[in-house]
Amino acid sequence: MTDLATRATELPTLDVAAVRADFPILSRRVHGRPLVYLDNAATSQTPRQVIETFDDYYGRYNANIHRGLHTLADEATAVFEGTRETVRGFLNAAESREIVFTRGTTEAINLVVGAWGRANLKAGDEVLISRLEHHSNIVPWQLLANELGFTIKVIPVDARGVLDMEAYRELFTERTRLVAVNHVSNAFGTVNPVGEMAAIAHGHGARILVDGAQAAPHQPVDVRAIDADFYAFSGHKVYGPTGAGVLYGKAALLEAMPPWQGGGEMIKTVSFEAGTTFADIPHKFEAGTPAIAEVIALGEALRWVEGVGLPAIGAWEQRLLAHATERVSQIDGLRILGTAPDKAGVLSFVVDGAHAQDIGLLIDQLGVAIRTGHHCAQPLLAQFGLDATCRASFAAYNTLEEIDVFADALHRVIGMVR
Numbered sequence: 145m146t147d148l149a150t151r152a153t154e155l156p157t158l159d160v161a162a163v164r165a166d167f168p169i170l171s172r173r174v175h176g177r178p179l180v181y182l183d184n185a186a187t188s189q190t191p192r193q194v195i196e197t198f199d200d201y202y203g204r205y206n207a208n209i210h211r212g213l214h215t216l217a218d219e220a221t222a223v224f225e226g227t228r229e230t231v232r233g234f235l236n237a238a239e240s241r242e243i244v245f246t247r248g249t250t251e252a253i254n255l256v257v258g259a260w261g262r263a264n265l266k267a268g269d270e271v272l273i274s275r276l277e278h279h280s281n282i283v284p285w286q287l288l289a290n291e292l293g294f295t296i297k298v299i300p301v302d303a304r305g306v307l308d309m310e311a312y313r314e315l316f317t318e319r320t321r322l323v324a325v326n327h328v329s330n331a332f333g334t335v336n337p338v339g340e341m342a343a344i345a346h347g348h349g350a351r352i353l354v355d356g357a358q359a360a361p362h363q364p365v366d367v368r369a370i371d372a373d374f375y376a377f378s379g380h381k382v383y384g385p386t387g388a389g390v391l392y393g394k395a396a397l398l399e400a401m402p403p404w405q406g407g408g409e410m411i412k413t414v415s416f417e418a419g420t421t422f423a424d425i426p427h428k429f430e431a432g433t434p435a436i437a438e439v440i441a442l443g444e445a446l447r448w449v450e451g452v453g454l455p456a457i458g459a460w461e462q463r464l465l466a467h468a469t470e471r472v473s474q475i476d477g478l479r480i481l482g483t484a485p486d487k488a489g490v491l492s493f494v495v496d497g498a499h500a501q502d503i504g505l506l507i508d509q510l511g512v513a514i515r516t517g518h519h520c521a522q523p524l525l526a527q528f529g530l531d532a533t534c535r536a537s538f539a540a541y542n543t544l545e546e547i548d549v550f551a552d553a554l555h556r557v558i559g560m561v562r
């Protein structure tokens with residue numbers, strides 16, 4: 145065998161027909177046509193194993209956790225806490241107490257901003273945020289900066305949507321306290337060198353928060369290899385439900401942080417006279433009844449992902465991306481945004497003479513779901529003089545045939561609007 149042939153046989157494979165069979169929604173029709181779902185970066189579809197988790201929970205052991213002494217409460221608590229261990233393994237975190245359950249990435253980032261940021265930042269300090277960020281990793285920092293008076297400095301991107309690492313290095317001063325960067329850009333698909341960025345940040349005594357919303361569904365994540373101080377992701381983008389997400393934080397950091405929200409579950413003792421003492425991590429950051437069923441279902445989603453295998457999912461999505469890129473590149477006047485050498489399965493584009501919104505609406509009539517708009521990344525789009533792009537994003541269950549349906553539909557739609 146040639147080297148190439150050997151390597152090809154070593155590539156992880158994915159049985160896309162078997163994967164598709166797990167997703168009931170994929171057999172529905174939209175406007176009389178088979179659904180081609182290419183809006184996976186917004187939310188991925190849900191396998192039946194995850195859907196069934198809800199039935200099982202509500203039909204068998206629905207109870208509030210950490211409170212009751214009865215059987216149902218014990219069972220619910222055990223499965224919920226077991227999910228923390230599943231997430232720990234998924235991220236290769238050192239300890240399950242480093243896993244905080246949140247509603248999603250947005251809430252996880254707000255937790256870091258509200259607890260770590262408020263305790264550690266002051267006027268004159270600097271926070272570095274990349275231009276590739278989703279609004280979730282910009283606006284919470286801006287809100288706190290307005291209040292505390294620290295400065296936000298922007299890590300620039302080049303014409304391909306790649307972070308300028310030279311500029312990144314030069315942005316550091318003795319006042320830099322934190323870097324906020326996504327692992328994968330939702331708008332352009334750029335995979336950022338977060339391990340290298342973490343090493344540079346730590347070399348300057350700064351912390352790093354990695355927004356992993358678009359990485360967790362596509363590639364194995366190892367928070368210890370990255371040496372991330374904080375890492376956030378959302379369940380609904382990784383074949384899980386909405387309403388459940390994760391903040392990973394290094395134990396020492398979480399322990400030193402004040403609580404964020406107050407309420408039940410996050411206390412040890414409460415007294416009007418003696419004040420309140422707080423629960424140990426991670427419960428200190430989980431005030432109130434959490435989304436129990438959703439968290440449990442997220443655990444099932446992660447088991448499903450691990451069953452298929454992230455290396456296989458990532459490799460398959462690269463094939464889909466390559467095929468889609470080749471097909472749409474043949475369209476006259478179509479420009480792809482985001483041409484980083486290291487890209488996840490996201491294809492953003494604009495077409496001369498055709499507004500993104502019109503393309504999105506018309507292509508839906510042909511059964512194809514893509515996202516159009518600013519993708520909550522207005523600062524990035526502004527650099528390219530744009531207020532919207534079309535974005536097709538891929539998942540484990542998409543097929544090469546679906547890419548062809550999408551490309552043919554796109555041809556047709558552009559012909560209609562031009």
Ligand code: C6P
Nearest residue numbers: 185186248249250278280330357378520
């Ligand atoms: N991006 C998209 O279509 P939430 O809403 O909390 O689950 O995730 C927010 C978020 C944070 N960071 C990144 C990189 C993201 O992509 C998202 C969500 C969706 O691109 C909805 S705007």
